Amino acid sequence: MSEAVAKRVLGELVKTSGYSVDQIVTIFYNRDSKYSNKQLSDHLALLLKSVPNGSRYVELFLKSNLKDTYATLVLVLNRLAKDLKDTKKTAPLQQQQQKLQQKPVQPPPQQQQTSAGITVEPLQKRVSVFESPPLSSTRIVTEQVTPENVQEIKEKLVQATSGGGVNRLSSSNVGSLTAANILSLGLNHQAPRQYFEFSHQKAPIVSWNFNYDELYPLQSKNVAAIPMASQEPIVVKELVRCLVALKGSLIMPQKPHSASDPLEFQLSPQLVDSCRDMVKEILPFAANFSCVQQFIEESSILEGGLVLQALRSVLKTLMTDYYLSIAQLDDSRFQRQGELTMQRLLQFLKPLFPTMEELAATVSEIRATNCRGGQVLTLLYDRITATSGTIEAQRVLERLIEAAAVPFMEMLQLWIHRGVINDPQQEFLIEHSAMELSENELVDYWEKQYTIRQEKVPCFLTKYADIILRTGKYLNVVRVCGSAELQPTISPVSKPFGYRHADQSYIDAIEEAYNFASSSLLNLIIDKYDLMGRLLSVKRYFLLQQGDFITEFMDAVEEDLRKDVDSLHPIRIANLLDVTLGLSSAKHDQYHDELKTTLLPYGIVTQISKIMDNEDAFGDPLGDTSQLKGIECFAFSYKAQWPVSIVLNLWTISKYQMIFRQLFYLKYVERMLCRVWIDNNKTRQLFAPSTAKLYRSAFTLRQKMLIAIQSFESYMMIEVIEPNWHIFYHNMKQVKNIDDVLNYHQDFLDQCLKNCMLTTPELLKPIINLCNICIKFCDFLAVSMVTPC
Structure with a gap:
C-alpha cells in the first residue's frame, strides 16, 4: 500500500471537485471523530463520480473495517490505481483481438503426404501469453520429416539416450522407429507443465534485504575440486551478490535473533584460506548495508513520522547509487575478461567502508532509541559533530540531516508564520493542548495552551525554542481574534527556508518572524483593545x-x-x-x-x-x-x-x-x-x-x-x-x-x-x-x- 500512489490518484480526482488534496487528507484523517463513516463515504462518492463503477470503491471503503480511515482511503485509491493500470494493459490486446476478428478466415493448411504414405500435418508455433522463454540456445526447426533423414534421427536418438541411467535402445527397437513414431514420441509430445506450489499460504514479502526463507533453496557448489585460479571468479561473483543482499551457497547469512543483533555470515568450508580471509574482510560492508536496508524497510510505516520518512527517502537514494556502483562491478564483460578480482573488489570498497559503517551505526542508534521527529535531528547533529570518520562520511551525514529536516522545518515555518501546528505524528517541538476559552481555563491558557516538548527540540534550535514558542503563540492570538487588517495570512518574511549544516540563515528567519508576530499582537492589544x-x-x-x-x-x-x-x-x-x-x-x-x-x-x-x-x-x-x-x-x-x-x-x-x-x-x-x-x-x-x-x-x-x-x-x-x-x-x-x-x-x-x-x-x-x-x-x-x- 503506497501513500504516494494514493496521493497521485487523489490529485487527479480533485481536479473535478471543489476540494484540494490537503483538504481531503485532513477530512479522512478524521481527528476527534469529527466525521461519521457515512459522511466520509459521501465525500469519497463525490470524488469518484467521474470514475466508472465508482460506487464499487465506495462499498470497498465501507466494508474495510479499519479504524484508521485515512489508511482505508489509501487502500481504496491504491486499488483504483491498480485497476486503471490493468485496464490500460488489456486495452491493446482487446483492440488486437477485434482486428483479428475482422480479418477473413484463412483455410486450414493442406495435409502433406510422405512417400511412405504417412500423412503429416505441418507444425504450427504455439502462442501463449504465459509461454516461457527458451532455456537453451538449441533451436527446434519444425520442418517436414522425410524418409531420407529418418536414419539420421535414429542415430542421434541412440547417442542421446546412451548416457548413464538411461536404458539403451536395442537395434530392433531402433529399427522399429519410423517417422510417425518419432513425431508421436518427440515432436508432437507435450510434457505436462510443472507448477510451483508455495509451502505456506502467505506470499513472500518483497524485500531488498537478505531472504532467510528456505522456500528457494540454492544448489550447493563443489568448488573444492576447482583450481584456485578458477575458484576466485566464482567466489567474487557470490561476493558481489552478497554486497547487494543476495544469499549464495558459499556465503550464507545467518538470520539474527533480534533486530539489534549484528548480522553474521557462514562461509563454506570449501573455500581456501586466502579467499576466506579476503571474504571476511569484505563481509562487514555487506552486514552494514543489510542493516541500512532493514531500517529503510522498517521505517516505511507511516506511524514513524514525516522526519523518518524523509530520512528513509534519502537513504533509498544513497542505496540506489550504491546499487549502480555494484552493477558496474557485476558487468559480465569484466567477469569474462577476468578483470574483477578479490583484490580489486576490496580496493573499490575500501573508500566506502567508513561511510557505510557510519550509516549503519546511525540507523542502529535511531532504531535502538526509538527516535522520532526532532530527536532524530538531534541524533544526526550529534553524530556529525562527534564523527571521527572520513570527510565523505561526514558529508553523507550532513546530507541526511538536511533531507530529514525538510518536513520539520516546514512545520516550523507554518508555526512561526501562521501560528498553526500541523503535526499529525507528534514530532514537532511545540505541543498544542486543546483548551476552551472558559473563565477558569483562561488562568492557564497563555502558559498551557502551547508548550515546548523538550525531548523533541533539535539541539541546533535549543537556544531559540522559547522564541519559536512565543512567535506562534502571538500569531495564534492575532489569527483568532485580530481584525482582518491585522491578521497575517502570511508573514512578510515567510520565505521558504530549510536547515543547512554550514548555513544558519534559518535563525535570521526565526528572529524576523518573531519581531513581526510580537509587534502584531502588541499593536492589537494596546491599540485596538486599549x-x-x-x-x-x-x-x-x-x-x-x-x-x-x-x-x-x-x-x-x-x-x-x-x-x-x-x-x-x-x-x-x-x-x-x-x-x-x-x-x-x-x-x-x-x-x-x-x-x-x-x-x-x-x-x-x-x-x-x-x-x-x-x-x-x-x-x-x-x-x-x-x-x-x-x-x-x-x-x-x-x-x-x-x-x-x-x-x-x-x-x-x-x-x-x-x-x-x-x-x-x-x-x-x-x-x-x-x-x-x-x-x-x-x-x-x-x-x-x-x-x-x-x-x-x-x-x-x-x-x-x-x-x-x-x-x-x-x-x-x-x-x-x-x-x-x-x-x-x-x-x-x-x-x-x-x-x-x-x-x-x-x-x-x-x-x-x-x-x-x-x-x-x-x-x-x-x-x-x-x-x-x-x-x-x-x-x-x-x-x-x-x-x-
Whole structure:
C-alpha cells in the first residue's frame, strides 16, 4: 500500500471537485471523530463520480473495517490505481483481438503426404501469453520429416539416450522407429507443465534485504575440486551478490535473533584460506548495508513520522547509487575478461567502508532509541559533530540531516508564520493542548495552551525554542481574534527556508518572524483593545484611586457588610454597585461595566495562603462561612474580554483583589473610628466632669487607632502603589512584545503585594487582628455612649 500512489490518484480526482488534496487528507484523517463513516463515504462518492463503477470503491471503503480511515482511503485509491493500470494493459490486446476478428478466415493448411504414405500435418508455433522463454540456445526447426533423414534421427536418438541411467535402445527397437513414431514420441509430445506450489499460504514479502526463507533453496557448489585460479571468479561473483543482499551457497547469512543483533555470515568450508580471509574482510560492508536496508524497510510505516520518512527517502537514494556502483562491478564483460578480482573488489570498497559503517551505526542508534521527529535531528547533529570518520562520511551525514529536516522545518515555518501546528505524528517541538476559552481555563491558557516538548527540540534550535514558542503563540492570538487588517495570512518574511549544516540563515528567519508576530499582537492589544485604558480602570477601582466612588459605595453597602455573609444577597450588592457607578464620576469610565462584585468564602489571610501554596484561590462554594462577616468576604471582580484576559486573567485579578480587600478593610475601619469621633463630639458635653475624665483615655486610644490605620493606609497607597505604578507605566512605553507586558505587570503586582506585607502571613495576621480590635472597640464605645453616665 503506497501513500504516494494514493496521493497521485487523489490529485487527479480533485481536479473535478471543489476540494484540494490537503483538504481531503485532513477530512479522512478524521481527528476527534469529527466525521461519521457515512459522511466520509459521501465525500469519497463525490470524488469518484467521474470514475466508472465508482460506487464499487465506495462499498470497498465501507466494508474495510479499519479504524484508521485515512489508511482505508489509501487502500481504496491504491486499488483504483491498480485497476486503471490493468485496464490500460488489456486495452491493446482487446483492440488486437477485434482486428483479428475482422480479418477473413484463412483455410486450414493442406495435409502433406510422405512417400511412405504417412500423412503429416505441418507444425504450427504455439502462442501463449504465459509461454516461457527458451532455456537453451538449441533451436527446434519444425520442418517436414522425410524418409531420407529418418536414419539420421535414429542415430542421434541412440547417442542421446546412451548416457548413464538411461536404458539403451536395442537395434530392433531402433529399427522399429519410423517417422510417425518419432513425431508421436518427440515432436508432437507435450510434457505436462510443472507448477510451483508455495509451502505456506502467505506470499513472500518483497524485500531488498537478505531472504532467510528456505522456500528457494540454492544448489550447493563443489568448488573444492576447482583450481584456485578458477575458484576466485566464482567466489567474487557470490561476493558481489552478497554486497547487494543476495544469499549464495558459499556465503550464507545467518538470520539474527533480534533486530539489534549484528548480522553474521557462514562461509563454506570449501573455500581456501586466502579467499576466506579476503571474504571476511569484505563481509562487514555487506552486514552494514543489510542493516541500512532493514531500517529503510522498517521505517516505511507511516506511524514513524514525516522526519523518518524523509530520512528513509534519502537513504533509498544513497542505496540506489550504491546499487549502480555494484552493477558496474557485476558487468559480465569484466567477469569474462577476468578483470574483477578479490583484490580489486576490496580496493573499490575500501573508500566506502567508513561511510557505510557510519550509516549503519546511525540507523542502529535511531532504531535502538526509538527516535522520532526532532530527536532524530538531534541524533544526526550529534553524530556529525562527534564523527571521527572520513570527510565523505561526514558529508553523507550532513546530507541526511538536511533531507530529514525538510518536513520539520516546514512545520516550523507554518508555526512561526501562521501560528498553526500541523503535526499529525507528534514530532514537532511545540505541543498544542486543546483548551476552551472558559473563565477558569483562561488562568492557564497563555502558559498551557502551547508548550515546548523538550525531548523533541533539535539541539541546533535549543537556544531559540522559547522564541519559536512565543512567535506562534502571538500569531495564534492575532489569527483568532485580530481584525482582518491585522491578521497575517502570511508573514512578510515567510520565505521558504530549510536547515543547512554550514548555513544558519534559518535563525535570521526565526528572529524576523518573531519581531513581526510580537509587534502584531502588541499593536492589537494596546491599540485596538486599549490595554492601558483597561489597566487604568482596574487601578481606579481595585486600588481605590476613584475617591468619590469609593465613598459613595461604602455609604451604600456599609450596613449590609456588617451582617453575616450567609445572610447577604449578592444581587442587592451588585445593584448597589451599578447605582453608585451611575451617580459618581466613574460613569465616564467606558469600562466600568466590566467591574463586578463577589463574596468570597474565606478571609484575606486564607486567600493569601492559598495563592502562596499554589492552590485554587478562585472560590470554594462549599467553604465554611458561618463565622465570617460580609466585610471580610467582599471583593471586586473584573470580567476582561479576550485577548485582554491574557493580561487580566484570574490569577492577576486575584492579586488585585488581595490589595483591594486590605485597602477596603482599612477604609472600613477608618470610617468606623471617624464615626465614633463624631459621636464623641456630640455626647461629650452630656457627661459629668468626673465621668468625662474616665472616657478621656478611651478617646485618646481611639485617636491613636485612627492615626495608625490612616498611616498604614497612606503607606500602602502613597509609598507602595503609586511609585510602583509609575515604574510600570514607564516600562509599558518601552515594551516590544506581549511577554514584556506580562512580566512588567506581574512585577508591579508582586512588588505591591510584597511591600504591603500581603505575601507574609506572619505580618498580615497582626494587621488584621489590629483592625478587628479597632472594630470591637468602636462597637464598645457605641454601646457605652447610648446612655450617658
